Amino acid sequence: MTARGPERAGGPTHDPAAGNIPRPPLTLVTRERLHAALDLGVRSSLTVLVAPAGTGKTVLLSDWVARRQRSGQPVVWVPGQTPGALSEVLERVADAGDSAVPDPVVVDDAHLLPPSAVAEVARVLQQSPDAVRLLLATRYDLPLPVSEFELRGMALTLRSRDLRFNDAEATELVQAHAQNATVEDIKVFQEKTAGWAAALVLAARTLQASGDAVWPLVNQRPVLDLLLGETLGTLEQGVQAMLVSTFGATSLTGHLATILSGDPGAGSMLADLAGNGLLVTEYADGEGGDPLYRYHPLLVELLRRRIAASAVDRALVVDAQHRSALYYENRGDTEAALRSALGAGDGPLIGRILLRHGPALVSAGESDLVAAGFEALPSGYVDQHPQMIGVRGLLRRVTGDVAGAVLDAGSADRAAGTDAVTPDDEALAADAVLLRLWESRYGWYDADSAIGRARSLLAPAGGGGRTHAVLGPERLALLLIELAAAEIWADDLDAALGHLDEALVTARMAGHSRLIAGGLAHRAVVQYARGQVQNASRSARGALDAGGDQGLPEEYAVRAQVVLGFAALCELDLDTAWQCHQLVAATGVAGSDAVVGSLRAMLRAVLLVEGGRLDEALTELTTDPASAGPLPSFLSRDLALLRFRLAILVGDQAGVETQVKVLERTGNAAEAELIRAMTSIVQEDIQTTVKLIDGVLDRPAVYPPLAAAAASFRTVLLARTGDEAAADAALVDTLNRVMPQRLLHALVPAGHEPAFLDRLRRQTTSPNPHPFAAVALEKLAGDQAAELQAGGMTLLARTRPHTRAPVPRRLEAVINGARIQLTAREADVLDELALGSSYTEIAQALFITENTVKTHLMSLYRKLGVEKRSAALRVARSAGLL
Known part of the structure; x- marks a missing residue:
């Protein structure tokens, strides 16, 4: 009898999200003393069976489960090989609360659980011990609070001595x-x-x-x-040959055993072995299909030793591995196919799998396996089959052999020629273009040429989509992702997004999780570049989720993490943003990839600003973090806007003008004009500045974070005019711009204005409050304004009416018998001089450069007839100018 879940309330209680329950062998001894111990144990939170292989843990548990089923008692079985299923089960039983006694959850082979799953079990036990009844079978002790629970009478442990068969x-x-x-x-x-x-x-x-x-x-x-x-x-020769041919498979069906062994009776042999308990365990598949079989590790080890000592058995294994390679390749399991081909030692088969599927395996993180494949090829094989050069170059690229990858890129180009005659030729042409696209992002190959070649390859003159079909979905998806990466660097974001969408469709069709993650990670960068921060965050999280437990290649993971850092920053979650920055900085990618390097530097700089570390932020942004040529316009834009913000904070008017010119020069004219409109408040009246801002905000293509910041700036200015209705309307417009992508960081300068927070507070209590007003108020009210505490000053703060330097009562005086006339700016400098300010402090206070300060001082000294500060102050006071 198969140990399936018992019936309760009209339906089975076996949990399909969990695992397949093994069938007890037909020759079974029911061990009543241990059944009683298990019955007692599951009344408490935790029962643990700790014993080595071969002591009967699985047989005992499957018999105990079967008996519970026959009596109509519920139970859930989870194999240790499926930690995801355990997480689902734990989540459900924990959510059930204490309203009823929870069903026992049996976890067989718990030693196979990853550390994260064991930690989850420990957390559930600590937080909700009454919500679970766990029964774990493991070969060794796990880091769980067993001793603590035993002292509290909430755990039972059975060890090898308990599982030994008595007489x-x-x-x-x-x-x-x-x-x-x-x-x-x-x-x-x-x-x-x-x-x-x-x-x-x-x-x-x-x-x-x-x-x-x-x-x-x-x-x-x-x-x-x-x-x-x-x-x-003692077994029949056919059974022995079947075991020798199939022992390498981690899990078998009767059909797979037949394919590997070439014996149509293999399935019946497995069933007989499992039924007799000969270290072969049968599992129900949970969906009514063919049963699964697994060999005991001791049996596997014995068969391995036997094969090492027998040439006849080795020949059987080689034949089985060859059949296995073909079987797995036809099923699309190229990793298993290559492993089997390596086991068979079949050079041509290894080469064929590498050529057809090597890029997909490399992208899936199997570079060690692909490297083993190349090492197993006969001497001179790649020279005789130049189509392999491109695959080798891709392998060298991901394993850090940059010089070798560059050499292979050139060789692949030469070997590819101009006309692709066979599918292998087309594969080489695609690999050559892949390598050239990679080189172009580092300035080693012309980007426009690489992009043009890739587009030509993807859209051949004859049409019909032949190239797509011949390349296969994995290689095609990889080519599209690399093309999009080059297009991002070349500033063609529309084309990049289109190719990434196509890559995602193709990768999903192939079921290639890492290529799906790669497409999502690059798409996240494009979305961030367009100011779609929350969309970018979703793509980045999707990329990390697609990587699963295996994780992602660094070049994909860093893109996802840096985008998540900016998304956290936008929501003013600085701790999370710092964590993301540290993950990116810990990799080598940020130092070699110009896009990632630029984003990392900007994320760090803005976090330093938010922490009040203005000098460090200035140092971070001293040079452009690019080595492969001019930055894309979106990176130039973001760097210029960040440098503009720093220049405002430290009072560097010349720096402000420089960044406006950078914006104009890099194709960001609307952003440059909006900056000019906002800074016009220094020279113009409020109405003029508001009118200038309105004119730019009416355009649809302004970078959304900057547009949101300008809208909040306008709100503050309108409030200063006393036009309450206009200011309230401007606030609503600001919130409408901020809410879709949660661009809260754009409101920080306005958020330092008490009047803005007061208006936002009134909006939350109005009869028809804006749905995002309360969120914005909570976030902005909690901002520490560290950059202001460190001596920085926003443009709004510099232009507050009550913070303007007072005009001296007198600008005229008689000095040494001559009448002099000070300018208003000279009077401002004189006032700051009287406060003991340095040149730098005067420049920051008056929002002018230090050179301008010196120019005003020279004029002032000349008019007062002095040569130094102390004399100037003495003469000015005696003349009534101070």
């Missing part, structure tokens, strides 16, 4: 396999095996086959190895 159980087990076993035979077995289940079964089968219970110790081999070997020797 009565051993007698029943041996006689189930060897009906003629005597009391003396069983006594010998008990003495030699110490109640070890696997050894007892194998000893009994040896006795049944040979009639001899003498315990041999030939060549001092381990007892179990000897028993296994002698037991295998």
Whole structure:
């Protein structure tokens, strides 16, 4: 009987999200003392079976589960190989609360759980011990609070000594396999095996086959190895050949066993072995299909040793591996296909798999496997098959052999020629273009040429989509992603987004998770460049999720993390933004990829500003982080806007003008005009500045974060005019611009204005409040304004009416018999001089450059007839100018 879930309330309680419950062997000894212990254990939160392989843990648990099923009691079975299923089960039972006694959850092979899953189990036990009844079978102790729970009477542990078969159980087990076993035979077995289940079964089968219970110790081999070997020797040759041919598979169906062994009766053989308990376990597939079989690790090890010593058995394995490679390749499991081809030692088959599927395997993180494939090729194979050069170059690229990859890029170009005649030629042409696209992003190859070649390859003159079909979905998706990456660097974001969408469709069709992640990571950068921060964040999270437990290649992961850092920054979550920055900075990609390097530098700089570390931020942005040529316009724009903000904070008027010119020069004219409109408040009246801002904001193509910042700036200015209705309307417009992508960081300068926060607060309590007003108020009110505490000053703060330097009462005076006339700016400088300010401080306070300060001072000294500060202050006071 298969140990399936019992029926309850009209339906089965076996959880399809969990695992397949193994069937107990037909020759089963029911161990009542251990069943009673398990029954007692599952009344508490945790029961643990800790014992090595071959002690009967799985058989015991499957028999206990089957008995519960027959009595209509619920149980959930989860294999340790499926930690995702365990997470689902834990989440459900935890959510159920304490309203009822939870169903027992049996986790077999719990030692196979990854550390994250074990940590999750520990967390659930600590936080909700009454919500779970866990029964874990493991080969070694896990980092769980077992001792603590035992002291509280909430845990039970069974170890090897508890699982040993006692004399009565051993007698029943041996006689189930060897009906003629005597009391003396069983006594010998008990003495030699110490109640070890696997050894007892194998000893009994040896006795049944040979009639001899003498315990041999030939060549001092381990007892179990000897028993296994002698037991295998009693099996029919066909069964032995089937085991030798199939032992390398981690999980078997009868159909796969037939393919690997070439024996149509392989499925029946497996069923018989599992039924007799010969270290072959049968599992139901959970969906009513063919059962699955797994070999005990001890049996696998014995078969491996046997093959090493037998040329005949090695020949069987080679044939099976060859059949396996073809089988897995036809099923699309290219990793298993290449491993099988390596096992067969078939050079041409290895080469064919590498050529067809090498790029996909490299992209899937299997560079070690692909490298092993190249090492296994016969000497001179690549020279005789130049179509392999491109695959080797892609392998060298991801393994850090940059020089080798560059050499292979050139060789692949030469080998590709001009006309692709065969599918292998087209694969080489695609690989050559892939390498050239990669080189173009680092300035080693002309980007326009690489992009043109890729587009030509993807849209051949003959049409019909032949290239797409011949390349296959994985290579095609990789080519589209690399093309998009080059187009991002070349400033063609529309084309990049189109190719990324096509790459995602293709990668999803192929089921290639890492290529899906690559497409999403690059798309996140494009979306961020357009100011679609939340869309970019979703794409970045999708990329990381697609990587799963295996993770992502660094070049994809850093893009996702840096975008998530900016998304967190936009929501004023500075801690998360710093964490993302640190993850990016810890990789080598930020130092070599200009796009990632630029984004990392800007993320760090803006976080330094938010932390009040203005000098460090200025140092971070001293030079452009690019080595492969001029930056794309979106990076130039973002760098210029960040440098503009810093220039405002430190009072560097010349720096402001420089960044406006950078914006104009790099194709960001609307942003430059909007900056000019905002800074006009220094020279113009409020109405003029508002009118200038309105004129630019009416355009649809202004960078959304800057547009949101300008709208909030306009709101503050309108409030200063006393036009309450216009200011309220401007605030609503600001919130409408901020809300879709949660661009809260754009509001920070306005958020430092008490009047802006007051207006936002009134908006939250109005009869018809804006849906985002409360969020904005909460975030902005909690901002620490560290950049202001460090001495920075925003443009709004510099132009507040009450912060303008007071005009001296007198601008005219008689000095040494001559009448002089000070300018208003000279009077401002004189006032700052009287406060003891340095040149730098005067420049910051008056929002002028230090050179301008010196020019005003020279004029001032000349008019006062002095040469130094102290004399100027003394004369000015005596003349009534101070």
